[in-house]
Amino acid sequence: MNIAREHFRQPLGRTPFHERMVALTTSEHWATWNGYKVPRIVDKLSIEYFAVRSGCAVMDLTPMEKYRIEGRDARAYLDRLVVRDLAKLRPGRVTYVAWCNDEGKLIDDGTLFQLDESRYRLCSQHHQLDWLLMSARGFDVGITVETHDVAALAVQGPTSYSVLSEAGIACLGDLKPFDVTRSDCAGIPLTVSRTGYTGDLGYELWMEPGDAEAVWDAIFAVRGRYDVHAMGLNALEMVRIEAGFVMPGFDFNTAEATVRNDHDRSPYEVGLGWVVNLDKGHFCGRKALAAEKARPPRRRLTKLVVDGNRPVGEAFVYAGRNGKQVGEVRCTTWSPILKANLALADIEFINGKLPEPLWARFDYQRELKWHTAWAECHAQSKPFYVPAHRSLTPPARY
Amino acid sequence: MSGRDYDAIVIGAGHNGLTNAAFLAKAGLRVLVVEKNEYIGGATVSRELYDGWKYSNCSYVCSLFRPEIYNALDLGRHGLKVVPLTASMTFTQDGDYFGSYSEPNVRRRELMRHSPRDADAAVRFDADVMRWCRLIRGFLLRTPPDPGSLKPRDIFEFAYLLKKFHELSETQICEFIRFFTMSIAEYLENYFENETILAHYSGGSIIGTGLGVYSPGTAYVLLHHAMGDVDGNVGAWGFARGGMGAVSGAIASSFRALGGEIRTGADVEQILVAGRRATGVRLASGEEIRSGIVVSNLDARRTFTRIMDADDVPPALLERARKFKIRGSSGKLNIALDGMPTFPALPGGSPLTLGHMHFTDTLRRLERAYDDWKDDRWSADPYCDFLVPSQYDPTLAPPGKHMATVFVQYCPVEPEGGWTDEKRAAFGQTVIDQVAEYSPDFRDLILHAEIRTPRELEDEVGLTEGNIFQGELTFDQLLFNRPFPGYAQYRGPVRGMYMCGSSTHPGGGVMGAPGANAAREILRDLRRPDTTPAEYPDD
Numbered sequence: 001m002n003i004a005r006e007h008f009r010q011p012l013g014r015t016p017f018h019e020r021m022v023a024l025t026t027s028e029h030w031a032t033w034n035g036y037k038v039p040r041i042v043d044k045l046s047i048e049y050f051a052v053r054s055g056c057a058v059m060d061l062t063p064m065e066k067y068r069i070e071g072r073d074a075r076a077y078l079d080r081l082v083v084r085d086l087a088k089l090r091p092g093r094v095t096y097v098a099w100c101n102d103e104g105k106l107i108d109d110g111t112l113f114q115l116d117e118s119r120y121r122l123c124s125q126h127h128q129l130d131w132l133l134m135s136a137r138g139f140d141v142g143i144t145v146e147t148h149d150v151a152a153l154a155v156q157g158p159t160s161y162s163v164l165s166e167a168g169i170a171c172l173g174d175l176k177p178f179d180v181t182r183s184d185c186a187g188i189p190l191t192v193s194r195t196g197y198t199g200d201l202g203y204e205l206w207m208e209p210g211d212a213e214a215v216w217d218a219i220f221a222v223r224g225r226y227d228v229h230a231m232g233l234n235a236l237e238m239v240r241i242e243a244g245f246v247m248p249g250f251d252f253n254t255a256e257a258t259v260r261n262d263h264d265r266s267p268y269e270v271g272l273g274w275v276v277n278l279d280k281g282h283f284c285g286r287k288a289l290a291a292e293k294a295r296p297p298r299r300r301l302t303k304l305v306v307d308g309n310r311p312v313g314e315a316f317v318y319a320g321r322n323g324k325q326v327g328e329v330r331c332t333t334w335s336p337i338l339k340a341n342l343a344l345a346d347i348e349f350i351n352g353k354l355p356e357p358l359w360a361r362f363d364y365q366r367e368l369k370w371h372t373a374w375a376e377c378h379a380q381s382k383p384f385y386v387p388a389h390r391s392l393t394p395p396a397r398y
Numbered sequence: 399m400s401g402r403d404y405d406a407i408v409i410g411a412g413h414n415g416l417t418n419a420a421f422l423a424k425a426g427l428r429v430l431v432v433e434k435n436e437y438i439g440g441a442t443v444s445r446e447l448y449d450g451w452k453y454s455n456c457s458y459v460c461s462l463f464r465p466e467i468y469n470a471l472d473l474g475r476h477g478l479k480v481v482p483l484t485a486s487m488t489f490t491q492d493g494d495y496f497g498s499y500s501e502p503n504v505r506r507r508e509l510m511r512h513s514p515r516d517a518d519a520a521v522r523f524d525a526d527v528m529r530w531c532r533l534i535r536g537f538l539l540r541t542p543p544d545p546g547s548l549k550p551r552d553i554f555e556f557a558y559l560l561k562k563f564h565e566l567s568e569t570q571i572c573e574f575i576r577f578f579t580m581s582i583a584e585y586l587e588n589y590f591e592n593e594t595i596l597a598h599y600s601g602g603s604i605i606g607t608g609l610g611v612y613s614p615g616t617a618y619v620l621l622h623h624a625m626g627d628v629d630g631n632v633g634a635w636g637f638a639r640g641g642m643g644a645v646s647g648a649i650a651s652s653f654r655a656l657g658g659e660i661r662t663g664a665d666v667e668q669i670l671v672a673g674r675r676a677t678g679v680r681l682a683s684g685e686e687i688r689s690g691i692v693v694s695n696l697d698a699r700r701t702f703t704r705i706m707d708a709d710d711v712p713p714a715l716l717e718r719a720r721k722f723k724i725r726g727s728s729g730k731l732n733i734a735l736d737g738m739p740t741f742p743a744l745p746g747g748s749p750l751t752l753g754h755m756h757f758t759d760t761l762r763r764l765e766r767a768y769d770d771w772k773d774d775r776w777s778a779d780p781y782c783d784f785l786v787p788s789q790y791d792p793t794l795a796p797p798g799k800h801m802a803t804v805f806v807q808y809c810p811v812e813p814e815g816g817w818t819d820e821k822r823a824a825f826g827q828t829v830i831d832q833v834a835e836y837s838p839d840f841r842d843l844i845l846h847a848e849i850r851t852p853r854e855l856e857d858e859v860g861l862t863e864g865n866i867f868q869g870e871l872t873f874d875q876l877l878f879n880r881p882f883p884g885y886a887q888y889r890g891p892v893r894g895m896y897m898c899g900s901s902t903h904p905g906g907g908v909m910g911a912p913g914a915n916a917a918r919e920i921l922r923d924l925r926r927p928d929t930t931p932a933e934y935p936d937d
Contacts, residue, residue, distance in 0.1 A: 003511040005494070006745045008504045035503045103569070130518035145514050257521050259528045261567050 001148045012037035015062035016151040016212030020220075024230045031233050034063035034127075034147070039232035046336070048235035052156050052198050053337055053387075056163045057231035058219060061152035061204060062212075065110075067132060068146045069120040073139040078112065078120060081135050081284060083267055085277035091116050094178045094195050098267050098275050099131075104288030105255035105264040107131055108248050109272065111195060113180050121146070121206075125248045131256065135284065151212035155219065156202030156231075156239075158387075161395035163226045164192075164203060167218045172203070173394035186218045197236065199243025199383060201390045226398070238333045241342050244303055244383030246270050251301060251330045251344050265346075266292055270301040296352025301330065303384060304377040306341040306360050309334070312375070315362035317345050319355035321374050326355050329362075335384065342384050343377070354379055404430045404659075406691035406920070407679055408898070409666045409705070410860070412440025413463075415695030416649040417913030418898040418920075420471050422691075423656035424929040425921050430687065431658065432679065434665035434860065438650055440695065441859045441866065442908050444643025448846035451801050452794045453732035454641040455848065456859060456866070458785065458803040459483065459754075461626030461635040462907040463645065466539060466931035467914050471652040478648035480636035481790050482628040485753030488598040489836045495743050496594045496759075497750045500634075513592035523589040529570065530577055531625040531632055532936055534904075536562055538625075538911045539933040541919060542878040542886045542903045578618050578873050581610075583761050585617040594759045601756055601764070601781055604807055606866040606906065608725035610768030611761050615872040622871055622907060635754075637787045641794060645908060669694070669895060671710040676894035679705075690894050691920060695913075697861060697868035698722050698881035698901035701890075711891055718882040722901070723875055726852030726864035727771055729780075729809030731829050733847045735800040738786065739833075739840040755784040757832050771808030776825045776851075781807040784833060800843075804829055809851050811863045817853045825851060867906025868899050877903055888916040889923075896920055 013036045015021075024042055031040040038060055042048060051057035069078065079086050082097040089095050091114050098109040110124035122128075132143050155164055165172055168186040175181060180193035188211045196202035207215055220228055240247065248254050252265040266289065267276050278290050306312050311334065317327035327347035335342050347354060358377040363370050389396055404427075408419040411433035423429045437443065441456035460480050468478065487497040496512055499505045509517035543555035563571060577585065582603035586596050602623035603616040610616070628634040638644045650660060665682040669692050678688040694701040702711050702719035711719070744750055758764050758781045767777035783805040788795040795801045806829050813821055826849035834840045852864025861868060869875055878886045881901040888896050898916035900906040918930040 001510070001514075003507060005511075007507050007511070008497070008499060008501075008749065009745075009747070011501050011504050013503075013507075032503060035506060103567075127518040127521060129515050130522060133515055257525050259525050259532065261565055261570065 001145070015060050016209040017060045017062065017153070017216055020213060020216045021060060021230060029232070033233065034065065036063040038063060039230070040234050041232045042230045045234050048229055048231040049238050049336060051227070051229035051231060052200055052235060052239050054158060055227040055229065056155060056157040056159045057229050057235065058216075059154040059156070059231045059236060061154045062150075064147070064152065065124045065127060066146045066150050066152070067122045067124070067128065068144045069122055069132070069141060070118055071139075071141040072118065073141045074118050074120055077136060077139040077141045079281065079283065080139075081132070082112070083276045083283055083285065083289065085280035086112075087280070089114050092180055094180050094193050096275065098272050100267065100285030100289065101255045102285060102288065103255070104266050104285040104292055105258075106248065106252065106267055106270065106272075107255050109246070113193060115180070115191070126254055126257070149209065151207050151209045153205045153215065153219075154196055154198075154202060155205060156196045156198040156200055158201055158389055158396070159226055159398045160202050162398045163219065163222050163228055166222045166225060175203075176393045177391050185215050188214055190215060197243075197245055198239040199245070199385060199390065200239065200387060201392075201395050237331070238335070241331055241333045241344065242335050242337070242383070242385040246272070246301065246344065247331065252346070265301070268292055268297065269299050271303075297349050299327070299346060299348045300354065302327075302345050302347045302354065303380040304329075304343045304345050304358065304360070305380060305384070306332070306343055306377050307375045308341065308373070310341075310362075310364050310373050310375070312341050312343055312360060312362050313364065315343070315360040317347060317377060318359045318361060319350065320357055321359045321376075323359065324355075326350070326358070329360060338385060340384075341375070345377070402688045402690060403678070404428045404687065404689040406430070406693060407432060407687060407689040408693045408695060409669075409679060410440060410695030410899070411438035411646070411650070411660055411662070412695045412899065413442040413646050413649060413908055413910055414898050414900060414913035415440070415693070416646055416653055417467060417471070417910040418693055418695070418917045419658050420649055420653040420656060421914055421917035421929045422920060423653055423658040425926045427926075429653075429658045430689070431653070431660045432664040432666055432681070432687070433660065433662045435858070436663050438660060438662060439643050439646035441855070441861060442642045442646040444641030447732075447848050448734045450796045450799070451734040451846070452641050452643075453801065453848055454643065454787070454803055455732060455850065456730065456855065457642045457908050458787070458805065459635045460638045460642065460645060460908055461623075461628060462909040463626070464539060464910050464914070464933075465627070466934055467910040470929075470931040471649060473648040473652060476648040476651040476655070477640075478644055479639040480628055481639060482631065482634050482636045483753050485750045486598070486756070487750040487753065488594055488601075488756040488759050489741070489743055490594050490759040493743055495750070496598050497748070498598065499749065509595065512595055513590070516590045516592050516595050519589045526573070527621070527624055528632065529566075530574060530621050533562055533566070533574070534621055535625050535936055536933065537877070538904045538909065539914060539931065541888065541915050542880070544884070544887060545878055577621075579614055580617040581612045581614050582616040582620055583611040585620070593761070596761055597759050597764060598756065600761060601758065601783070604764065604768070604781060605783065605805065606728055606807075607870060608723075608727045608771070609870075609872075611764045613768075618873065618876075619871055622905065626907070637790055639791050639793060641787075641791075642908065649910075666705055669706050669710075671707065671892050671895070674892050676890075676892055691896070691924075692894060693896040693898050693916060693920065694890070695899045697724060697865070697899055698897065699724055699862045700860065701897060701901075715882065715885065715891055722881055723870040723872065724862045724865040724868065725870065726811040726855065726861075727808045728852070728855075728864065728866055729776065729806040729825060729829075730850040731802075731804040731806065731826055731847055732850075733802040733804065734795065734845040735786075735802055735843045736845050737798065737843050738789070738800050739802075739837040739843055741837050743836065751786065752789055753785070757782055757784070757836055767808055771810055774810045774813050776809045776813065776828060777807070778828065780829060780832065782829060782832060804833070811852045817851060822849050822851055822853075825849065868901040869905070871905050876905065880905060888919045
């Protein structure tokens with residue numbers, strides 16, 4: 001990536017889809033994501049939310065960190081890096097992974113794409129080049145940042161399969177969840193994966209930045225026959241909480257950026273124990289994670305349904321109403337589809353067990369006046385919302 | 399109170415002397431500050447040496463000054479304004495530069511422009527430095543414990559120290575010890591690979607020291623430049639509007655409003671002692687002023703070897719004072735400019751001219767600059783911290799004109815054959831030539847330059863050897879070892895005699911903390927209510 005000296009004149013970068021996004025936005029509600037200017041809300045939040053849940057939403061994913069990892073030892077390197085067993089990963093498949101430091105604290109999570117025998121793409125929320133290179137000593141592996149060289153779009157929602165098929169992307173019907181394949185869209189080569197961060201049926205498209213606008217145009221040309229909406233970060237936040245996905249740096253501190261002792265978190269502590277495989281052979285953080293697993297749990301990031309409909313916002317969580325303070329809400333949303341207040345909360349366990357009953361105390365405003373509310377919280381072990389249509393192959397046609 | 403002219407006399411109207419005096423006056427004491435110069439401020443001073451221009455003759459930027467003191471002495475209402483600085487940069491020899499911008503996205507992209515890996519490593523670097531800053535900041539407004547003492551207060555303070563360390567993990571404690579004892583070059587090489595980025599971030603660690611970028615102990619000095627803040631932005635630096643003299647001016651104004659008196663042109667020749675008690679001071683004029691409390695803002699070597707009778711100082715202490723590591727290594731140029739110099743490497747409108755500008759782009763060049771100093775020469779290719787504060791501050795130069803301040807590392811205490819005015823001019827020319835390499839019009843814009851070597855810093859300000867920190871900031875001279883073991887609690891060898899300068903904990907920089915901490919100990923001995931502020935919580 002060639003960066004000009006004059007880059008300071010434009011603090012926020014523009015993705016290859018930016019002009020298209022500007023043309024659609026009416027809210028002018030922009031956010032910063034990894035140095036890029038992206039919409040928080042494109043047009044109207046409720047429309048964008050329901051586009052994911054009932055139609056088709058398109059989101060610019062370009063700012064997500066992307067790393068190309070290739071070479072003879074690429075697989076061995078990745079196996080050493082991540083906490084998950086990669087034995088089942090094969091070319092054309094994607095898997096969700098997380099990686100830790102020596103102390104078994106999470107550095108980040110992400111999706112790992114195996115593009116061919118020795119070529120992978122790792123997508124992450126935070127900047128990882130330093131850690132990836134540090135971990136690469138002794139491996140014959142090449143690691144390159146491709147964040148700015150690959151344009152990416154998420155196309156999500158029940159009609160995403162129909163919309164993309166209509167837009168000219170062939171062979172989507174055979175694509176199973178977590179499959180990735182080479183394809184094309186109206187003659188433009190691209191990579192398609194059946195992945196997403198919404199918990200709904202959906203795809204992610206990966207292409208050359210120069211082809212980005214043409215692909216966007218092909219998808220939005222379907223409008224008129226199918227409803228397609230561009231979507232911003234706020235709608236994504238709602239649907240990812242419904243899907244029970246965690247957001248590193250927001251739901252927990254990433255280890256490399258943590259200043260205060262014990263403010264970082266292990267995979268077990270954020271509910272990612274299912275990704276950890278202690279038996280797969282050595283990996284970074286294994287010893288610490290094995291020791292942690294042998295002890296009673298200290299805390300968990302817990303999915304909570306909070307009674308009532310008052311906006312929860314920032315809240316403390318207590319063991320019983322007026323009981324001992326045991327945790328804090330990390331993220332929260334009102335779920336329009338479940339008609340419920342959802343939250344992910346960092347909860348301290350008592351004697352290795354989740355304290356019960358849990359109550360949240362939070363402040364909310366009515367015509368400038370602040371009130372304090374108590375609401376009972378109900379812990380969930382499963383994602384809040386998992387629609388059946390998300391995993392059908394071939395997906396339902398509309 | 400018969401026989402006493404004042405309750406307390408503070409020797410030296412530097413920022414710490416004034417801070418100390420103000421807190422004593424706030425407790426109701428009758429306090430006199432005596433200053434040898436005709437102007438106050440010590441090294442926190444601004445003077446008009448060229449008609450229409452105001453120079454911050456010594457210290458030139460503000461970050462470490464404790465906000466608790468600022469608030470407690472009401473310095474805002476006494477005229478102090480600290481405007482945050484928004485950038486720093488290093489020019490490279492190939493016509494490019496590295497800029498450290500304050501806007502986080504731009505800062506990151508600039509790091510990426512030089513090294514994508516270093517841009518990512520900066521996250522880890524920032525978190526680690528912040529961890530040490532938080533740790534050390536908790537000790538700034540506290541008196542160091544005497545580790546050998548069993549007094550309840552020392553045990554309490556030592557327990558506080560241990561508790562602070564207990565908050566770190568085992569690995570972090572090891573890392574902290576490494577941090578205190580490593581060189582800045584080695585420390586930074588744990589994070590960065592790009593030569594320019596390494597040079598840029600290491601510069602702050604040699605400022606004011608008799609050490610090079612590869613000398614053990616310089617990593618800590620980085621912290622000394624990173625632990626300050628402007629309005630909560632840790633590590634940020636600011637310009638005091640009106641120059642650094644505005645800082646001492648505001649403290650003096652606050653002190654006077656509390657009933658304090660300042661006498662300038664009053665050079666103290668001797669601290670008077672009778673019966674192992676301080677009884678006052680004798681001025682060079684022969685005048686004696688009586689007081690039961692005498693506080694020295696002078697550096698530790700000067701205090702014990704120059705203004706105390708050798709009979710009043712235990713021989714071991716006198717020996718420590720003679721051997722106190724206080725090596726001059728810095729020079730300074732203050733320049734009146736006919737206009738803003740241009741820097742062709744910088745695109746027009748670059749915000750980088752608003753901050754620190756450096757011209758040394760490799761660790762090797764920085765180390766060579768140090769090599770010259772070891773041989774008693776000024777650096778042929780020095781490390782310069784160049785700023786043009788008049789871009790922000792209309793009080794420093796006439797409209798359209800500018801004032802540049804150039805801090806220079808390294809400059810010897812005494813070049814071979816001693817300083818002469820010709821040598822001083824040649825030193826200044828070396829600095830001007832370096833800047834002019836990057837700014838072709840710089841030389842022609844110079845209307846007047848004040849050139850200061852350690853000789854001037856010692857002769858005018860009274861800093862021994864011209865050491866800007868009143869003693870090296872190395873681990874052997876920090877915390878309960880500053881200035882000497884057994885004398886870290888601001889008390890001198892005779893009753894009623896105290897120290898309040900940067901020679902004492904927590905050390906140099908325009909911080910005010912030594913002055914405030916010393917006031918706390920004095921008021922404690924007098925059984926007066928403590929008027930000094932506690933540190934803001936940093937949880």
